[in-house]
Amino acid sequence: MKTHTRVVVIGGGVVGCSVLYHLTKLGWSDVMLIERSELTSGSTWHAAGGFHTLNGDTNMAALQGYTIRLYKELEAITGMSCGLHHVGGITLADNQERFDQLKAERAKHRYMGLDTEILGPAEIEKFTDGMVNLNGIIGALYDPLDGHLDPSGTTHAYAKAARMGGAEIVLHNRVLETNPTAEGWEVVTEKGTVYCEHLVNAGGLWAREIGAMAGVYLPLLPMAHQYLVTDDIPEIMDILKSGREFPHVMDPGGESYLRQEGRGLCIGFYEKPCEPWSLDGTPWGFGHELLNEQFDKIEDSVNFAYRRFPVLERTGVKRVIHGPFTFAPDGNPLIGPVQGLKNYWSACAVMAGFSQGGGMGLALAQWMIEGEVERDPRGFDVSRFGTWTTPGYTVPKVIENYQMRFSVGYPNEERPAARPFRTTPMYDTNNALRAVWGQQYGLEVVNYYALPGEPVYETPTFKRSNAWEATRQEVMAVREGVGINELQNFGKYIVKGKNARAWLDRIMAGSIPKVGRLSLTPMLAHSGKIIGDFTVSCLSETEFQLTASYGAQGWHYRWFEQNAMDGVTVENVSDARTGFQIAGPKARELLARVTRSDVSGEAFKFMDVKQITVGMAKCIVQRVSYTADLGYEIFCDHMSVRHLWDTLNAAGADLGLRPFGMRAMMSLRLDKWFGSWGREFSPDYTPCETGLDRFIRWNKDADWIGKAAATAEKAAGPKRKLVSFIVDANDADVVAWEPIWLDGAVVGFCTSGGFSHFTGKSVAQGFLPADKVRDGLECEIEILGERRRATVHLAPLFDADGARMRG
Numbered sequence: 001m002k003t004h005t006r007v008v009v010i011g012g013g014v015v016g017c018s019v020l021y022h023l024t025k026l027g028w029s030d031v032m033l034i035e036r037s038e039l040t041s042g043s044t045w046h047a048a049g050g051f052h053t054l055n056g057d058t059n060m061a062a063l064q065g066y067t068i069r070l071y072k073e074l075e076a077i078t079g080m081s082c083g084l085h086h087v088g089g090i091t092l093a094d095n096q097e098r099f100d101q102l103k104a105e106r107a108k109h110r111y112m113g114l115d116t117e118i119l120g121p122a123e124i125e126k127f128t129d130g131m132v133n134l135n136g137i138i139g140a141l142y143d144p145l146d147g148h149l150d151p152s153g154t155t156h157a158y159a160k161a162a163r164m165g166g167a168e169i170v171l172h173n174r175v176l177e178t179n180p181t182a183e184g185w186e187v188v189t190e191k192g193t194v195y196c197e198h199l200v201n202a203g204g205l206w207a208r209e210i211g212a213m214a215g216v217y218l219p220l221l222p223m224a225h226q227y228l229v230t231d232d233i234p235e236i237m238d239i240l241k242s243g244r245e246f247p248h249v250m251d252p253g254g255e256s257y258l259r260q261e262g263r264g265l266c267i268g269f270y271e272k273p274c275e276p277w278s279l280d281g282t283p284w285g286f287g288h289e290l291l292n293e294q295f296d297k298i299e300d301s302v303n304f305a306y307r308r309f310p311v312l313e314r315t316g317v318k319r320v321i322h323g324p325f326t327f328a329p330d331g332n333p334l335i336g337p338v339q340g341l342k343n344y345w346s347a348c349a350v351m352a353g354f355s356q357g358g359g360m361g362l363a364l365a366q367w368m369i370e371g372e373v374e375r376d377p378r379g380f381d382v383s384r385f386g387t388w389t390t391p392g393y394t395v396p397k398v399i400e401n402y403q404m405r406f407s408v409g410y411p412n413e414e415r416p417a418a419r420p421f422r423t424t425p426m427y428d429t430n431n432a433l434r435a436v437w438g439q440q441y442g443l444e445v446v447n448y449y450a451l452p453g454e455p456v457y458e459t460p461t462f463k464r465s466n467a468w469e470a471t472r473q474e475v476m477a478v479r480e481g482v483g484i485n486e487l488q489n490f491g492k493y494i495v496k497g498k499n500a501r502a503w504l505d506r507i508m509a510g511s512i513p514k515v516g517r518l519s520l521t522p523m524l525a526h527s528g529k530i531i532g533d534f535t536v537s538c539l540s541e542t543e544f545q546l547t548a549s550y551g552a553q554g555w556h557y558r559w560f561e562q563n564a565m566d567g568v569t570v571e572n573v574s575d576a577r578t579g580f581q582i583a584g585p586k587a588r589e590l591l592a593r594v595t596r597s598d599v600s601g602e603a604f605k606f607m608d609v610k611q612i613t614v615g616m617a618k619c620i621v622q623r624v625s626y627t628a629d630l631g632y633e634i635f636c637d638h639m640s641v642r643h644l645w646d647t648l649n650a651a652g653a654d655l656g657l658r659p660f661g662m663r664a665m666m667s668l669r670l671d672k673w674f675g676s677w678g679r680e681f682s683p684d685y686t687p688c689e690t691g692l693d694r695f696i697r698w699n700k701d702a703d704w705i706g707k708a709a710a711t712a713e714k715a716a717g718p719k720r721k722l723v724s725f726i727v728d729a730n731d732a733d734v735v736a737w738e739p740i741w742l743d744g745a746v747v748g749f750c751t752s753g754g755f756s757h758f759t760g761k762s763v764a765q766g767f768l769p770a771d772k773v774r775d776g777l778e779c780e781i782e783i784l785g786e787r788r789r790a791t792v793h794l795a796p797l798f799d800a801d802g803a804r805m806r807g
Contacts, residue, residue, distance in 0.1 A: 001032075001168070001170050001173070001189075001191055001192060001194070002032060002168060002194065003192065003193065003194055003195065004194070004195050004196070005030050005031060005032045005168070005194060005195075005196050006028055006030040006031060006196060006197050006198065007023060007028060007030070007031040007032065007196055007197065007198040007199075007200060007368070008031075008032050008033075008034060008185070008187050008194055008196040008198070008199050008200065009023075009031065009032070009033040009034070009200040009202055009347075010033075010034055010175050010178075010187075010199070010200065010201055010202060010203055010210055011033075011035065011042070011201070011202035011203045011204050011206070011207075011210075011347075012033055012034075012035030012037075012038070012039040012040070012041065012155075012159075012169070012171070013039075013040060013041075013042050013043060013044040013155065013202065013204045013353065014040070014044045014047075014151065014154065014155045014158065014350075014353040014354065014357040015202045015204070015347050015348075015350045015353055015357050015360060015361065016033055016035070016200070016202030016204075016347065017033065017039065017155050017156075017158035017159045017162065017361075018158050018357045018358055018360065018361030018362075019200055019202055019347050019360075019361045019364050019365060020033045020158070020159070020162040020167050020169070020361075021074075021158045021159075021161045021162040021165070021167075021361060022358075022361040022362045022364070022365035022366075023162075023167070023365045023368070023369070024161075024162050024164075024165025024166055024167050025161075025165065025365070026365050026366065026369050026370075027369065028365075028368075028369060029165055029166030029167070030166070031162075031166070031167045031168070032167065032168045032169070032170065032194065032196070033159075033162070033167065033168070033169045033170070034170050034173050034175055034187070034189060034194070035169070035170070035171050035172075035173065036172070036173065036174040036175070036206070036284065036287075037171070037172060037287050037288070038171060038172075039152075039155055039156060039159055039169075039171070040151065040152050040155045040156075041287040041288060042204040042205045042206070042287055043204055043205055043222075043323065043324065043325035043326065043353070044151050044152070044155055044204075044353060045151060045152060045288075046151075046290060046321050046323040047151045047325070047353060047354065048148070048227050048257075048259075048266060048268050048321070049083075049148045049149050049150060049151045049154075049354055050146075050147070050148045050248055050257060050259055050354065050355075051064075051067065051068050051145075051146065051147060051148065051149065051352075051354045051355045052064070052089050052143060052145075052146040052248065052250070052355055053065045053068065053114055053116075053143055053145050053146070053355070054089075054091060054105060054141070054143065054250075056105070056409050057332070057379040057380075058108055058112060058737055059375045059376050059377070059379055059684070060332065060356070060359075060379050060380065061108070061109075061112060061114070062112055062359075062375060063356065063358075063359025063360070063362070063363065063375065064352075064355045064356055064359055065112075065113075065114055065145065066358060066359045066362060067354070067355060067356060067357060067358030067359045068145050068147075068355070068358075069145075070358040071084050071149065071154065071157075071358075072084070074154070074157040074158065074161055075157065077161045077164065078157045078160040078161050078164070080153060080156060080157040080160055081150070081153055081157075082149050082150060082153055082154040082157055083149045083150025083153050083154070084147065084149050085147045085148050085149065085245060085260070086144070086145065086146075086147040087146070087147045087148070087245045087246065087247045087248055087259070087260065088127070088142060088143065088144045088145075088146055088147070088247045088248065089142070089143045089145075089146025089147070089247060089248040089249070089250065090119065090124060090127055090128065090140045090141070090142050090247055090248070090249050090250070091140055091141045091143075091249075091250040091252065092124070092132070092137055092140050092249065092250065092251045092252065092253065093137065093138045093139050093140060093141075093252075094136045094137055094138065094251075094252075094253040095136075095138070095253070096138065097408045097410075097461075097462065098138075098252060098253070098408050099138045099139050100462045100784050100785075101408050101409065101462070102118065102139070102140070102141040103118060103784050103785030104462065104735075104737075104738075104784055104785075105141060106118055106141055106785070107737070107738055107739050107782045107784075107785065108737045108738075108739070108749075110739045110746045110782070111739050111746050111748070111749050114143070114145070115143075115144060115145075116141055116142060116143045116144075117141075117142050118139055118140070118141060118142075118785070119139055119140045119141070119142050120139055121134045121137055121138075121139070123140075123142075124137065124139075124140050127142065127247055128246070128247065128249065129235065129238075129239055129246070131235060131246070131309060131310075131311050132249065132308065132309060133307060133308050133309070133310055136253075146247070146248045147248060147259075148248060148259050148260075149354060151353075151354065154354065158357075158361075170189075170191065173189045173190050173191045174189065174190050174284060175187060175188070175189050175210065175213070176188045176189060176190065177213055178199060178210070178213040178214050180214070180341065180342065180344075181195065183195070183197060184196050184197040184198060184199070184342070184343050185197075185198075185199040185343065185344070187199065197343060198343045198345060198368060199214075199343065199344050199345065200345045200346075200347050200364070200368075201214075201216075201218070201344070201345065201346050201347060201348060202347040202348065203348065204325075204326060204348070205222055205278075205282045205286070205287075205324060205325075205326060206282050206284070207220060207326065207334075207346075207348035207349070208220065208281060208282070209281055209282065209284075211346075211348075214338075214341060214344055215341075216338055216341065216344070216346075217387075217389065217390070217391075218334055218346060218348055218349070218382070219328060219329055219334070219385050219389040219393070219394040219397075220326045220327060220328050220334060220348055220349040220394065220398070221276055221277075221279070221326065221327060221394055221395055221398040222276070222277045222278050222282065222324035222325060222326050222327075223274060223275065223276055223277060223324060223325065223326075223327055223398065223399075223402050224274070224275040224276075224277040224291055224294075224322060224323070224324050225268065225270075225322070225323065225324070225325055226268065226269060226271075226293075226294065226297075226298055226320065226321070226322040227266055227267060227268030227269070227320075227321050228266070228267055228268075228302075228317050228319075228320055228321075229261050229264060229265075229266050229317070229318045229319050229320075229321070230261070230264035230265045230266075230267075230312065230315045230316065230317060230318060231264055231315055231316040231317070231318050232262075232263040232264050233263065233264050233265060233311055233315050235311055236260060236263055236264060236265065237263050239260075240263065245260055246259070246260040246265070247259075249309075250406070251305075251308055251406075252406035252407070252408075253304075253308075253406075254301065254304040254305055254308050255269055255270045255271060255272070255301050255304075255405075255406050256268065256269050256270070256301060256304070256305050256308075256406075258305075258309060264315065264318065265309075265311075265312065265315070267305055267309070267312065269298045269301040269302070269305075270402060270403070270405040270406055271297055271298050271300070271301045271403075272300075272403050273297045274297070274399060274402045274403055275294070275297065276395055276398065276399055277291070277324040278324065279391070279395060282324075290321060290322055290323050291322040291323055291324065292322065293320045293322055294322065295320075325351055325353075326348065326349050326350075326351060327349060327351050327398045327401055327402060328348075328349040328351075328385075328398070328401075329385070329389070329393070329394055329397035329398055329401060329418075330384075330397075330401060331351065331401045331405065332349075332379055332380045333347075333348070333349050333350040333351075333356060333360050333380040334346045334347075334348045334349040334380070334382040334385075335347055335348075335350075335360050335363060335364055335367075335377065335380045335381065335382060336364070336367055336377060336380075336381045336382045336383060337367065337382075337383075337558060337562075338382060339383055339386070339387065339554055339557060339558040339561065340387075340561070345364060345367075345368060346382040347360065347361075347364050348382075360380065363375070363377055363380070371525070371526060372525045372526065372527055372529070372683070373683070375683075375684065376682045376683040376684040377683070378552075378555065378678070378682070378683070381554075381555060382554075383554030383555045383558055384441075384551075384554060384555075385442075385554070386441060386442075386553055386554040387554070388422065388441075388442050389442070392418075393418045393421055393442070396417040396418045397417050397418045399417065400415055400416075400417035400418075408460075410460035410461055410462060411462065411735040411736075412458055412460060412461065412465055412467075413460040414437065414438050414439060414447070414458070419437075419439060419444065420437070420444045421442055421444075422442045422443045422444065422575075423443070423444045424443070424444075424486065424488045424578060424638070424641070425578075425638060425639075425641050425642050426486055426488075426641060426642065426645060427444060429642070429645060430446055430449075430486075430659075433449050433659060434449050434450040434451075434452075434456050435447075435448075435449055435450075435456075435661070436448050436449065436450050436456055436457060436458050436467065436661070438661075438662060440489050440550055440551045441550055441551040441553060441554075443488065443489060443550065445486075445488070445489045445550075445661075445662060446485075446486065446659070446661035446662065447467065447661045447662050447663050448467045448470045448471050448474060448660075448661040448662075448663040448664065449470060449474070449659055449660075449661060450470060451469060451470045451473070454466065454469075454470065462732055462735075462784060463731045463732040464731055464732065464733065464755070467663050468755075470663075471661075471663040471664050471667060471757060472757040473658075474658060474659075474660035474661065474663075474664035475660070475664045475667050475668055475757040475758055476757065476758070477584070477656065477658035477660065478583050478584045478627055478629060478658075478660060478664065478668060479584065479585075479629065479668075479758050479798075480584070480585070480656075481584050481585065481586050481655055481656035481657070481658070482582055482583065482584040482585070482586040482587050482589075482590050482652060482655050482656065482657050482658075483582070483583055483584055483627070483657070483658050483659065483660040483664070484580050484581070484582050484648060484649075484652070484657055484658070484659050484660070485580060485581050485583075485659065485660050485661070485665065486578070486579075486580055487578060487579045487580055487581055487633060487634070487635060488550070488575075488578045489550040489551075489662075490547045490548070490549075490550055490574070491546075491547065491548045491549055491550045491551075491552060491553045491556060491572075491574045492545065492546070492547050492572075492573050492574045492577045492635070493545070493546040493547075493556075493557070493560070493570055493571065493572055493573065493574075494543065494544070494545060494546075494570070494571045494573050495543070495544040495545075495546060495568065495569070495570050496542055496543050496544075496568070496569050496571075497542060497567045497568040497569055498542060498567045499565055499566065499567035499568045500541075500542055500543065500544055500567075500568050501541065501544075502565070502702070503565045503567075503568040504536060504544060505700060505701075505702035505704065506563075506565070506702050506703065506704055506705060507523060507559075507560070507563055507704070507705060508521040508522075508523050508534065508536060508704065509521060509522050509523065509524050509687070509695075509696045509697070509704050509705075509706060509707070509710065510522060510536075510695045510696055510697050511695075511697040511700065512536060512538070512544075513536060513537070513538045513607075514538060515538050515539070515540060515541060516538065516608060516609060516610065517537075517538060517607055517608060517609065518535055518536060518537040518538070518607050518608070518609045518622055518624065519535070519536050519607070519695070520533075520534070520535055520536075520695050521534050521536055521695050521696075522534075522681070522687050522692045522695060522696065523556075523559070523705075524687070524704070524705055524706025524709075524710060525683065525705070525706055526705055526706055526709065527706065527709050528686050528687070528706045528708075528709030528710040528712075528713055529683045529684070529685065529686055529706075530681050530682060530683060530685055530686065530687060530690065530692065531555070531556075531559060531683055532548055532552065532556055532559070532677075533548060533549070533675070533677050533681045533692070534546050534547065534548045535547045535548070535622070535624065537609040537620070537622060538609070539609070539611065539620070545609075545620060545635075547633075548677065549677040549678065550574060551677075551678070552677060552678075553572060553574055557570070557572050563705070575638065576637065576638055577635050577636070577637065577638070578635070578636065578637075578638045578641045579619065579633070579634045579635040579636045579641060579644060580634050580641075580644065580645065580648060581625055581626075581627075581631055581632065581633045581634065582631060582632055582634070582648065582652075582657075583625045583627040583629045583630065583631030583632075583668075584627075584629055584630065584631070585629070585630060585804070586652075586655045586656070587625075587629070587630050587631050587632060588600075588601070588630060588632075589655060590648065590651055590652045590655055590657065591614075591621070591632055591634075593651040593652075594614050594615055594647050594648060594651045595612050595613060595614050595615075596613070597610065597612040597613070599612075599621075599632075601807060604621075604623055605623060606623050606624070606805065606806040606807075607623060607624060608622070608623045609621070609622045609623070614634060614636070614644060614647060614648075615643060615644060615646075615647030615648075616640075616643060616647075617636045617637075617640035617643055617644045617647070618636065618637070618640070619634050619635060619636045619644070620634075620635040620636075621633070621634050621635075622635075625805070626665065626668075626669055626674060627665065627668040627669065628668060628669060628671055628672030628674060628796070628798060628799060628805055629668070629798075629799070629804060629805060630804055630805060630807065631805075634648075664757075666752075666754055667754055667755060667756060667757050667758070668758070670752075670753075670754055670756050670763050670765075670797075671756050671758050671759065671796065671797045671798035671799075672796045672797075672798060672799065672805075673724045673765065673796055673797075675690060675691070675692075675722070675751075675765070676752055679736060679751045679752035679765075680722055680751045680752065680765055685722075686709075686710065686713055686718065687710055688710070688713050688714055688717070688718040689718045689720055689721060689722060689767070690722045691721075691722055693710070693714065696710065698711070698714070717770065718770055719769065719770055720748065720767045720768065720769055720770055721767065721768060721769075721770045721773050722751065722765060722766070722767055723765070723766065723767075723768050723773055723792050723794065724763065724764070724765050724792070724793055724794060725753075725763060725764045725765070725766065725779075725781065725790040725791060725792055725793060726761050726762070726763055726790065726791050726793045727753065727761075727762040727763060727764050727781055727783075727788055727789075727790045728762070728788050728789040728790065729762035729783060729788055730783075730786075730788070732783050732784055733753050733754050733755050733762045733763075733764075733783070734750045734752070734753025734754070734762070734763075734764035734766075734781060734783060735750075735752070735753060735754075736750055736751055736752050736753070737749055737750060738750040738753075738764075738766075738781050738782055738783055739781070739782045740766055740767075740768060740779055740780070740781055740782075740790070741779060741780040741781070741782065741787055742768075742772065742777075742779045742780075747768060747769055747772065747779075748766055748767045748768045748769065749766055749767060750764050750765065750766035750781060751765050751766050751767065752764070752765055753765065753766075756797055758797070758798055759797045759798070761797070763793075763797070764781060764790065766781075768792075773792065774792065775792055775793065775794045775795070776791060776792060776793075777791070777792040778790075778791055779791075779792070
């Protein structure tokens with residue numbers, strides 16, 4: 001065993017071996033994998049081995065497609081068999097909501113290059129040779145890529161391919177310690193100490209224990225999962241004799257998946273009475289054994305399966321596989337650099353290892369070698385859970401995710417487990433106002449305020465919800481009077497020091513404002529992709545406030561750490577600094593009533609920032625608003641926020657002051673075609689594509705990050721452009737990812753949409769080829785499987801000349 005290497009990967013499951021292979025594939029050969037036992041000794045060896053592309057996150061779905069296509073490449077490279085069975089997969093829909101979800105997923109696949117299709121009952125019967133009871137089945141989604149493989153053979157193929165690329169694999173060698181050094185990491189093992197530049201935690205069932213060695217808490221939990229393998233089935237034997245195989249069938253209504261196993265079937269369950277396993281840590285000696293059979297917890301699921309697949313009821317069970325595998329709170333992997341630790345990488349919680357392992361290995365290898373990922377990684381980035389999670393949060397959230405693995409995923413759904421957890425001092429006040437809550441980065445955020453007599457709950461749906469009228473009233477209150485909205489759900493950072501301006505000029509692509517002014521600026525990766533959308537406020541020559549998306553704190557603060565500069569401190573004050581925004585034509589009058597400072601239009605101009613007293617609270621007040629209306633953002637210490645509320649609420653009573661939530665905010669911003677972080681602005685897109693290039697200061701002296709790539713794109717011109725649409729919708733509006741049709745072909749996709757309550761129009765934003773963009777262009781947007789007429793409309797729907805916002 002070497003004592004020095006560039007990378008140590010801890011863990012010899014499918015994910016660790018995939019990471020090792022992809023590092024060699026991308027050019028790093030001085031890499032080592034250390035495994036406590038044999039390869040596949042954790043969850044991998046007892047996995048059911050199914051693979052599929054279906055995933056609500058389009059980037060995850062694309063990486064799952066990459067994973068599946070990779071297996072033939074691995075076989076060609078190594079000469080080893082992965083035991084591939086590309087039998088195709090069918091996901092059944094037994095109600096209209098589930099069928100709507102499948103139609104929405106099929107629509108996404110149109111521009112992703114995934115060749116899926118919607119099936120009717122007659123086609124399902126043909127695909128499954130009549131072995132599915134179709135009572136209550138509306139339709140299904142078919143994917144020809146789906147299938148199953150040999151877990152052990154596939155993992156060993158990854159390992160052999162990595163060895164062929166120069167990697168070293170050390171077995172039967174448990175890691176005892178991981179200690180940071182000036183150059184990287186000291187990895188103390190049973191067979192000696194290894195020094196490396198990069199350390200990858202691919203520990204699977206032991207990822208928590210390995211993370212704890214470095215002082216890291218990773219929010220994941222093993223769940224006990226059970227599947228059955230049947231005796232030989234005559235109907236399956238007949239299918240084999242005809243030269244075919246039975247397809248992979250997912251039955252979400254029955255919480256089960258089913259596939260062929262030899263001459264019988266394999267069926268697994270995501271049962272409601274599920275079992276979290278090893279809550280306080282995985283024993284180091286575990287790995288080659290299974291858990292005891294527990295038929296009682298799957299009894300209801302088995303009975304349902306007998307009705308759905310009658311052939312099972314007359315078939316014996318050959319064996320039961322019951323073993324643990326790991327989940328994160330939202331079911332997606334935990335991949336990427338861990339905040340606060342240099343060159344410490346997570347590759348954990350990949351619960352669908354044979355659907356996702358290849359894509360996650362590729363993504364992490366790109367991140368390590370190239371500094372960023374080809375695709376937007378935020379859906380699987382370990383930073384999405386920041387540092388605020390605890391085992392007390394993780395356990396109920398993972399249980400909820402397991403139980404709802406096959407549930408319909410609605411775009412407006414707010415799942416209740418582990419909530420409320422993180423709240424602001426305004427939580428009780430908002431509850432008294434009948435707030436309907438959402439959640440962002442663990443924080444309770446008001447979505448809207450329920451009207452008298454209405455439930456304090458938004459019904460999950462793909463169509464317009466029961467929040468409609470309340471949201472409309474909140475929107476109109478802003479447009480006609482003045483509204484108030486809590487500012488807690490902004491990420492907020494204080495940048496101080498003699499080099500603060502120089503650091504901001506390097507890390508931000510836009511202009512850094514003068515004292516008393518603010519600016520809007522994108523933050524770019526070296527590739528020129530957008531990794532942040534910021535407001536920069538200059539409080540003094542040595543102090544600035546940055547605001548951005550609250551949910552991107554882990555992502556953004558990690559980037560700040562990675563690009564630190566001497567003479568600069570960056571403090572995350574997202575939870576310590578809070579406040580309210582007030583917006584609408586009467587916003588100035590309200591602010592004037594609660595401060596002695598001059599807030600007239602001449603004294604307090606658009607994009608000004610001032611430190612003033614509001615009531616008794618010391619505040620930072622910014623003349624800007626995401627509502628696209630006359631508005632102010634008023635920040636204060638969290639200890640003063642209830643006083644600030646009382647002051648504004650009392651002073652605004654006769655002005656019709658009304659609180660509004662995020663549902664109204666999203667409608668208001670669409671009136672001006674303002675983009676949203678994570679929708680219009682993300683690491684998948686560039687400034688020139690999205691229109692953020694207008695905020696770049698191209699000629700500033702600083703060599704800002706992403707300058708070369710962004711300048712090159714500006715010179716060449718983007719191939720696609722973000723545009724806005726008015727949509728002839730029915731009872732469902734654009735959410736995101738819907739395909740855009742032009743002349744009978746899919747040419748783009750939507751990034752977001754909704755209903756503009758102020759104008760009474762259904763609207764959307766999305767990408768079209770740059771050479772197709774023109775005002776008034778007629779096209780179609782596919783919503784829930786139905787093409788709806790859409791018209792490109794480039795001018796803002798509200799305050800087109802900016803007179804209200806700037807006046």
